[in-house]
Amino acid sequence: xxxxxxxxxxxxxxxxxxxxxxxxxxxxxxxxxxxxxxxxxxxxxxxxxxxxxxxxxxxxxxxxxxxxxxxxxxxxxxxxxxxxxxxxxxxxxxxxxxxxxxxxxxxxxxxxxxxxxxxxxxxxxxxxxxxxxxxxxxxxxxxxxxxxxxxxxxxxxxxxxxxxxxxxxxxxxxxxxxxxxxxxxxxxxxxxxxxxxxxxxxxxxxxxxxxxxxxxxxxxxxxxxxxxxxxxxxxxxxxxxxx
Amino acid sequence: xxxxxxxxxxxxxxxxxxxxxxxxxxxxxxxxxxxxxxxxxxxxxxxxxxxxxxxxxxxxxxxxxxxxxxxxxxxxxxxxxxxxxxxxxxxxxxxxxxxxxxxxxxxxxxxxxxxxxxxxxxxxxxxxxxxxxxxxxxxxxxxxxxxxxxxxxxxxxxxxxxxxxxxxxxxxxxxxxxxxxxxxxxxxxxxxxxxxxxxxxxxxxxxxxxxxxxxxxx
Numbered sequence: 045x046x047x048x049x050x051x052x053x054x055x056x057x058x059x060x061x062x063x064x065x066x067x068x069x070x071x072x073x074x075x076x077x078x079x080x081x082x083x084x085x086x087x088x089x090x091x092x093x094x095x096x097x098x099x100x101x102x103x104x105x106x107x108x109x110x111x112x113x114x115x116x117x118x119x120x121x122x123x124x125x126x127x128x129x130x131x132x133x134x135x136x137x138x139x140x141x142x143x144x145x146x147x148x149x150x151x152x153x154x155x156x157x158x159x160x161x162x163x164x165x166x167x168x169x170x171x172x173x174x175x176x177x178x179x180x181x182x183x184x185x186x187x188x189x190x191x192x193x194x195x196x197x198x199x200x201x202x203x204x205x206x207x208x209x210x211x212x213x214x215x216x217x218x219x220x221x222x223x224x225x226x227x228x229x230x231x232x233x234x235x236x237x238x239x240x241x242x243x244x245x246x247x248x249x250x251x252x253x254x255x256x257x258x259x260x261x262x263x264x265x266x267x268x269x270x271x272x273x274x275x276x277x278x279x280x281x282x283x284x285x286x287x
Numbered sequence: 288x289x290x291x292x293x294x295x296x297x298x299x300x301x302x303x304x305x306x307x308x309x310x311x312x313x314x315x316x317x318x319x320x321x322x323x324x325x326x327x328x329x330x331x332x333x334x335x336x337x338x339x340x341x342x343x344x345x346x347x348x349x350x351x352x353x354x355x356x357x358x359x360x361x362x363x364x365x366x367x368x369x370x371x372x373x374x375x376x377x378x379x380x381x382x383x384x385x386x387x388x389x390x391x392x393x394x395x396x397x398x399x400x401x402x403x404x405x406x407x408x409x410x411x412x413x414x415x416x417x418x419x420x421x422x423x424x425x426x427x428x429x430x431x432x433x434x435x436x437x438x439x440x441x442x443x444x445x446x447x448x449x450x451x452x453x454x455x456x457x458x459x460x461x462x463x464x465x466x467x468x469x470x471x472x473x474x475x476x477x478x479x480x481x482x483x484x485x486x487x488x489x490x491x492x493x494x495x496x497x498x499x500x501x502x503x504x505x
Contacts, residue, residue: 094412096408096411096412122412123414126412127408127409129408129412135406135423135428137427137428147413147414147415150413150415150423151413151414192409195413196412199413
């Protein structure tokens with residue numbers, strides 16, 4: 045059974061359609077990279093999968109739970125999906141460790157000691173254990189994003205969603221974040237990533253999706269798509285991001 | 288021109304009594320105002336259906352009328368309209384609470400709405416419920432932002448309590464008026480009354496500043 049299944053998913057903001065008839069199936073362990081020009085709907089698609097945006101029509105199923113069915117609240121779906129944001133969105137009044145502990149404490153009902161152990165294990169994994177007592181404002185952008193990844197992992201999600209995780213970072217800080225993501229992919233985490241990092245896509249993605257005007261236009265192996273762009277629109281897009 | 292200190296000393300016990308009453312009314316007023324303002328502010332920030340229109344009406348009435356009129360209404364008009372007779376002290380505290388509550392509503396609403404929407408998204412994405420996001424994330428951050436404007440409001444409320452002399456409450460300003468009539472020494476009495484108010488507002492300002500300093504880490 046696939047981990048994520050959207051069928052005929054549409055999303056309108058008022059009268060403006062942002063997503064049109066999206067059919068998307070993601071299997072466990074798959075790494076899917078979504079690319080497209082800004083306004084193509086890729087971030088909205090991620091936010092819909094996490095139910096941060098209500099969908100207008102169509103169906104969404106995460107880990108066998110269908111949104112809107114009896115007993116499947118948006119919360120039930122969000123618990124299975126971790127999200128990493130472009131602007132990190134760390135809680136500024138908490139230390140790095142407290143940021144990571146919040147999910148286990150409130151969502152997984154772990155005790156303080158257990159949540160602390162979870163947090164320290166994950167901070168270790170993203171290489172930031174010695175920064176655990178710092179507040180977000182004392183960390184660099186790359187460090188903040190790594191804490192944000194640890195925070196999302198802490199509730200044990202089945203799939204991780206990344207919304208342009210390196211776009212707000214200086215070029216020299218992107219590598220450390222991409223490295224953490226690549227490690228996650230290598231460990232078999234299911235991931236959907238919206239990014240402009242084509243080299244990362246080529247190295248880590250099993251599947252590349254190109255979106256345009258709220259639709260999935262192309263889908264395939266990144267190497268193949270890069271080598272033989274199937275449309276002028278796609279090769280134009282590649283030309284823009286590569287420069 | 289001579290300043291007669293003896294007038295001030297003789298008047299002192301009565302003024303201290305007045306200052307105590309002013310302090311009591313102010314504390315009840317801002318305490319009640321905080322309860323009303325926090326509840327109503329959250330209702331406004333999250334636009335709870337129907338009830339937020341009631342809150343909007345309440346704020347409009349309070350902000351749109353002078354506090355003297357509000358005090359007069361609660362003390363003199365309410366007994367006639369609804370057979371509710373309140374003592375001067377209760378009427379004064381209630382007026383101040385309702386008045387401060389309206390302004391604190393706006394302070395709380397503004398603070399909650401100023402918190403980056405992305406933080407709420409991050410909390411919800413973890414699987415937290417809306418109330419959990421409010422308690423753990425938005426609440427503590429918004430609270431810090433309310434402190435400077437709250438300090439302002441507390442001081443305004445303290446000074447506004449002076450006009451309860453119109454409903455005969457023996458607070459500090461009313462004592463000043465009585466003492467002036469008794470002694471005929473307006474200069475000494477009103478100087479002393481002003482110093483009392485200044486001491487109280489200054490203490491409030493210092494307390495708020497201390498709280499603010501403890502909370503600066505954002």
